[in-house]
Amino acid sequence: MQTAATRNRNIITSNIHGLVEDVPMEDAKPTNAPLIDGLDTFTNLGLSPSLAAHLLTKMELKAPTAIQRASISQLLKEDSDAFIQAETGSGKTLAYLLPLVQRIMALSNPKNMSGVTDSRGEPVVHRDSGLFAIILAPTRELCKQISVVLEGLLRCAHWIVAGTVIGGEKKKSEKARLRKGLNILVATPGRLADHLENTQALDVSNVRWLVLDEGDRLMELGFEKELQGIIEKLTARQRPSRIPGVPANRTTILCSATLKMNVQKLGEISLKDAVHIKADPADEDGEPRKKDDDGFRVPAQxxxxxxxxxxxxxxxxxxxxxxxxxxxxxxxxxxxxxxxxxxxxxxxxxxxxxxxxxxxxxxxxxxxxxxxxxxxxxxxxxxxxxxxxxxxxxxxxxxxxxxxxxxxxxxxxxxxxxxxxxxxxxxxxxxxxxxxxxxxxxxxxxxxxxxxxxxxxxxxxxxxxxxxxxxxxxxxxxxxxxxxxxxxxxxxxxxxxxxxxxxxxxxxxxxxxxxxxxxxxxxxxxxxxxxxxxxxxxxxxxxxxxxxxxxxxxxxxxxxxxxxxxxxxxxxxxxxxxxxxxxxxxxxxxxxxxxxxxxxxxxxxxxxxxxxKAERNTAGKKRKAPGGGRDDGDVPSNDTTSAAQMMRAKLKQHMAAGASEFNLA
Known part of the structure; x- marks a missing residue:
């Protein structure tokens, strides 16, 4: 029987691939797909029945991906720092969200994941209990996406409250949300650093989980200083929690597709005795991978x-x-x-x-x-x-x-x-x-x-x-x-x-x-x-x-x-x-x-x-701004002799090469 996914694949192949070359190509085995149903389920990895049932019935997730299987079991059983390395599109967000949500759900009652209530009929953990987890992402869009996935997960634990603080939003509204209380916070580094400095309502004394998503991008965008300041403030403000089950120390999780030098530097700043988590190569494509093959690979399909x-x-x-x-x-x-x-x-x-x-x-x-x-x-x-x-x-x-x-x-x-x-x-x-x-x-x-x-x-x-x-x-x-x-x-x-x-x-x-x-x-x-x-x-x-x-x-x-x-x-x-x-x-x-x-x-x-500087080498000198200085918004306006000669030379080369393109001049 031909599945919808197969039909879709065949259609795409016949239309898009036909634009390239009409050559036969075998379908590659996907390397970031969920594992086969029955081999591994979320409950087998240690997730609570209520959370696993929510994944199946409400989020239509039947089985974990390879990186989720490796991460969930590790992060549930130990409080050590972790570096998660996974290829794009492999389900990395849920790989750290699921253990994090389960651990916070367990704080309601370590023996019962359904969320037991106190004498007043209220869950032991609620929005006033404090901030337990912070997730940092490099862009506003990624923060929004993480927040959407998190909100979907928390529909089975309505007493846990999540929120976001990101650039571009009104700080007054964000401060109001922080005053009401949050248990999980998704943020961009710059805005979180701002609130840590200026918002008294932001109490981070109970933070026990810190996630740094897209670590390589965080460093590329120049957030090193902010991240270092955030980590130092979290460490300095940490206090013993009065809520039973809260870990004594903070766990930091760093996620990245690659193990580049800037990621290693971020790891030195944020991680201590971290466990390196990545998908088992046998789960990805059925073939063992070379020991030195730690680089990033595109999905096989x-x-x-x-x-x-x-x-x-x-x-x-x-x-x-x-x-x-x-x-x-x-x-x-x-x-x-x-x-x-x-x-x-x-x-x-x-x-x-x-x-x-x-x-x-x-x-x-x-x-x-x-x-x-x-x-x-x-x-x-x-x-x-x-x-x-x-x-x-x-x-x-x-x-x-x-x-x-x-x-x-x-x-x-x-x-x-x-x-x-x-x-x-x-x-x-x-x-x-x-x-x-x-x-x-x-x-x-x-x-x-x-x-x-x-x-x-x-x-x-x-x-x-x-x-x-x-x-x-x-x-x-x-x-x-x-x-x-x-x-x-x-x-x-x-x-x-x-x-x-x-x-x-x-x-x-x-x-x-x-x-x-x-x-x-x-x-x-x-x-x-x-x-x-x-x-x-x-x-x-x-x-x-x-x-x-x-x-x-x-x-x-x-x-x-x-x-x-x-x-x-x-x-x-x-x-x-x-x-x-x-x-x-x-x-x-x-x-x-x-x-x-x-x-x-x-x-x-x-x-x-x-x-x-590059433009000056190709298109002449910069135009002077009206005030005698340079106008950084402008580009070269003087056609120098060297630039003109270079353009003519390139045109001759193009014509001499016998290019088959038609003339659009």
């Missing part, structure tokens, strides 16, 4: 491909790929497109949702579209995050487009994520790395890295949004010809088989399939259709000043972001090798790079000084 696409063909190729992906209803439910910066997210969101998408139209239809476009110009609001994906929808399969980045207000980010997660129809999320870590977005079948991640670790977390908990998934990364092709060797390192299942495609293959039907019957008309689409997009940008400015911002921010790849990978993403003129085409710009200038770019990571 994830099928990944890479597309070699010239800079000027990037946007039309991305659109063509998405158009082909959503050609038939039911082929793909959800896809995530990762780009490098917030300005690029805004631009691509408007491109994919614009009303007058190119197609062969009658004059009457064109007039109607022009009227609609005039009416909706005001819709280019930075806070408009959901719209129909007109660029790759069709009447039989409408697609909803979402956007997400860190510069959006917190309530908008939360609402957008919830809308994308709950949407039961085909949908696409265009986002930055704000959605790459820890978030469990259901039914994501496809991840597209339109802009490669700034490090191999970030890449692994991006593609980890699909192929979760045993589901199949697909991932595609865009690479430009030249030095970026060397990145393929980095991709292969994430595979147990050395990258044998990694497949290659080109812009021409994708464009032929989308604009020409299929590779065998496609004539030269696909070139004309693709060229017409690009030219129509450029006219749209020229005719709409607000979108033209958005395109320029996206282009400039993209160049700055390109310069932030980690040092060990910078040779593969060398900003000096970029063809700035061709790259401008991918943002629908016709201007020379030296003429593209927008003052007052979005503040943030894009304004790092090292980005400017």
């Amino acid at each position: 994830l099928k990944q491909s890479y597309a070699i696409v010239a800079a000027k063909l990037r946007l039309v190729t991305l659109t063509a790929y998405l158009k082909r992906t959503f050609m038939r209803k039911g082929s793909v439910m959800k896809a995530i497109v990762f780009v490098s910066c917030a300005d690029s997210v805004d631009f691509h969101f408007e491109v994919f949702s614009r009303k007058n998408q190119y197609r062969e139209q009658s004059e009457e239809e064109k007039e109607d579209d022009n009227e609609d476009a005039a009416k909706t110009k005001s819709e280019a609001s930075p806070h408009r995050t959901i719209a129909p994906a007109t660029a790759f929808s069709n009447p039989s399969n409408p697609v909803t487009l979402h956007k997400l980045h860190g510069s959006l207000p917190q309530h908008v980010r939360t609402a957008t994520l919830n809308a994308f997660a709950r949407n039961t129809e085909p949908s696409v999320l265009v986002c930055t790395d704000v959605a790459s870590r820890g978030l469990d977005l259901p039914n994501v079948d496809l991840v597209i890295e339109y802009d490669p991640a700034f490090s191999a670790d970030d890449h692994t977390h991006r593609i980890g949004r699909t192929a979760r908990l045993g589901r199949d998934g697909r991932a595609l990364i865009f690479l430009m010809p030249g030095c970026e092709e060397n990145y393929v060797e980095i991709l292969k390192r994430g595979y147990r088989d050395g990258g044998k299942t990694l497949t290659r495609t080109t812009a021409e293959d994708i464009l032929k399939r989308s604009f020409g039907g299929n590779l065998q019957s496609a004539g030269k008309d696909w070139e004309e259709k693709a060229t017409d689409w690009q030219m129509d997009l450029e006219r749209w940008a020229v005719d709409n000043p607000e979108y033209l400015e958005m395109a320029r911002r996206g282009y400039q921010s993209h160049i700055r972001a390109y310069a932030t790849h980690i040092a060990s990978e910078r040779s593969m993403f060398n900003i000096k090798e970029l063809h700035l003129g061709h790259l401008a085409k991918s943002f629908a710009l016709r201007d020379r790079p030296s003429k593209i200038n927008v003052p007052g770019l979005r503040p943030g990571k894009d304004d790092a000084k090292k980005d400017y």
Whole structure:
């Protein structure tokens, strides 16, 4: 009998994989799926019958995953610190939440997990009993997700109260919640450090469990100082508890996918005589793993491909790929497109949702579209995050487009994520790395890295949004010809088989399939259709000043972001090798790079000084700000002789190489 999961896998294979190479491929055994029913149950691991029954009946979890089996039994029987290492999508959140919730439930009565009551008929543990556990996560979105899972667990223990304190929320409201009392707190490090310093109502004397989720990301985001301060304050303020069963000492749990140097440093700060917990290799794929194989591995059932696409063909190729992906209803439910910066997210969101998408139209239809476009110009609001994906929808399969980045207000980010997660129809999320870590977005079948991640670790977390908990998934990364092709060797390192299942495609293959039907019957008309689409997009940008400015911002921010790849990978993403003129085409710009200038770019990571140094080497000297100093929001405006010569030389190289791409100039 064919299961729903199998049917879904076959559909995805026939549609997405057909865009890459029509080669037979055996289905890999999932490495992060729940274990087979009957071999291990939650009760066998030591969970109470009431909690195990809640998992089965209310949360529809029949069996633990490999990492959950390893973690739950260890954390229930011992109070020692622990380092949990698990691949993405393996159920790591429940691996630490289940033991934590059970231990707090047991405080009501160590002999009865159902929550015995005192003489007044109230549970022994309630919200006024004190704060027992703190869970720290690097991003607001991950905190929200952990909180949702935790609230679902606590429906079987209503007397235990959980809450969150995160950046972007009103501190006054958070203080009010803290005064009422919480037993479990989910927080971002910065906001928790703030409350520990300034909120008297936050009593941490009873905290006996501290969880540091996504430890590598906590360190990468610069939270080391805050984490050290938090740990010191928790230690200094700890007091013996009057509640029976509360451990004498605090247990710290550090979670991370990798054992990098910064994670080891965090472990030195937070852990003491920690137990290293990771899934048994035999549970993951049935094959023993080498002793020195402690690196991160992508799930075996994830099928990944890479597309070699010239800079000027990037946007039309991305659109063509998405158009082909959503050609038939039911082929793909959800896809995530990762780009490098917030300005690029805004631009691509408007491109994919614009009303007058190119197609062969009658004059009457064109007039109607022009009227609609005039009416909706005001819709280019930075806070408009959901719209129909007109660029790759069709009447039989409408697609909803979402956007997400860190510069959006917190309530908008939360609402957008919830809308994308709950949407039961085909949908696409265009986002930055704000959605790459820890978030469990259901039914994501496809991840597209339109802009490669700034490090191999970030890449692994991006593609980890699909192929979760045993589901199949697909991932595609865009690479430009030249030095970026060397990145393929980095991709292969994430595979147990050395990258044998990694497949290659080109812009021409994708464009032929989308604009020409299929590779065998496609004539030269696909070139004309693709060229017409690009030219129509450029006219749209020229005719709409607000979108033209958005395109320029996206282009400039993209160049700055390109310069932030980690040092060990910078040779593969060398900003000096970029063809700035061709790259401008991918943002629908016709201007020379030296003429593209927008003052007052979005503040943030894009304004790092090292980005400017790289830009000066490629596009000339920086423009002086009005006050005589530098305006950190601007980009190079002077077209130096060396930059022009370099661009001409690259163009000659491109032509001499006999490139088959059509001319979009």
